[in-house]
Amino acid sequence: MPTVLGLEGSANKVGAGVVRDGVILSNCRATYVTPPGHGFAPGPTGRHHRRKLLGLVGAALRDAGLRPRDLDAVAFTRGPGMGSPLAAVAAVARTLAQVWELPLLGVNHCVGHIEMGRLLGRAPDPLVLYVSGGNTQISNEPSPGYNIEVLARRGRRLVELPYVVKGMDVSFSGLLSHLQAVTPKLLESGEATAEDLCFSLQETAFSMLTEVTERALALTRARHLLLVGGVACNRRLQEMLRTMCRARGAELCPIDERYCVDNGAMIAQAGWEMLRAGQVTELAQSGITQRYRTDEVEVTWRD
Numbered sequence: 001m002p003t004v005l006g007l008e009g010s011a012n013k014v015g016a017g018v019v020r021d022g023v024i025l026s027n028c029r030a031t032y033v034t035p036p037g038h039g040f041a042p043g044p045t046g047r048h049h050r051r052k053l054l055g056l057v058g059a060a061l062r063d064a065g066l067r068p069r070d071l072d073a074v075a076f077t078r079g080p081g082m083g084s085p086l087a088a089v090a091a092v093a094r095t096l097a098q099v100w101e102l103p104l105l106g107v108n109h110c111v112g113h114i115e116m117g118r119l120l121g122r123a124p125d126p127l128v129l130y131v132s133g134g135n136t137q138i139s140n141e142p143s144p145g146y147n148i149e150v151l152a153r154r155g156r157r158l159v160e161l162p163y164v165v166k167g168m169d170v171s172f173s174g175l176l177s178h179l180q181a182v183t184p185k186l187l188e189s190g191e192a193t194a195e196d197l198c199f200s201l202q203e204t205a206f207s208m209l210t211e212v213t214e215r216a217l218a219l220t221r222a223r224h225l226l227l228v229g230g231v232a233c234n235r236r237l238q239e240m241l242r243t244m245c246r247a248r249g250a251e252l253c254p255i256d257e258r259y260c261v262d263n264g265a266m267i268a269q270a271g272w273e274m275l276r277a278g279q280v281t282e283l284a285q286s287g288i289t290q291r292y293r294t295d296e297v298e299v300t301w302r303d
């Protein structure tokens with residue numbers, strides 16, 4: 001029964017989790033929180049992860065009821081993500097793998113999100129929509145995306161915003177700039193409230209995603225849609241996709257929000273698949289890569 005420790009730290013969350021044959025034994029996490037209105041810079045985020053990670057590894061082993069010798073491999077996020085946080089986590093992963101004499105598994109972060117979704121969604125061959133948020137700078141208390149979601153619930157009026165879909169591609173470039181440009185006038189004249197603007201932002205961005213996902217469902221004839229990534233927690237996005245799926249006779253897989261947000265267990269799960277396929281990462285090849293595309297990964301563990 002292969003048991004894998006997974007370490008994640010590509011952005012402001014750092015985590016350690018243990019997975020054994022599809023069972024999540026532990027999932028410990030810490031978040032680097034900055035003052036409202038400030039994003040997280042790579043340097044301080046990396047320092048935060050360095051301070052937290054060993055404690056999280058200890059907690060993940062304790063929660064799982066395991067000792068290091070019960071582990072079969074150490075998985076870690078190779079990329080994509082921010083340099084300093086990635087490097088901090090990779091250094092810990094390499095050290096633990098050498099001290100404990102375990103194979104190292106360098107995981108693509110996006111593949112981690114997808115594999116965790118596949119484990120929990122339990123659909124045989126789903127279409128996957130992976131929605132990940134960048135960092136907006138409006139106010140991050142408790143978190144920017146969630147603040148917009150809460151305000152948007154009280155929005156009534158839809159303000160027209162740039163809607164860019166070409167075939168299967170979406171572009172959000174210019175969406176926030178446009179919103180920022182029109183906001184003072186709309187608020188001053190009373191034409192729209194902050195709630196209306198949040199509502200419009202969500203409706204526009206999520207409509208774009210729903211449109212291309214519907215096209216993909218039509219093309220692939222998939223019966224199940226799997227929604228993964230941090231933005232999968234958004235209830236409005238879930239609702240829009242569920243409605244679209246129903247109209248097409250497809251089904252939105254259940255979403256477990258604990259595992260949508262970046263976490264160590266998802267890296268352990270993708271690592272477990274890699275280990276099973278014999279796709280081990282040599283120490284010399286274990287360097288981090290900030291721009292690690294999903295399609296650069298050779299997925300040898302699926303047909």
Ligand code: MG
Nearest residue numbers: 132229230262
């Ligand atoms: Mg992520």
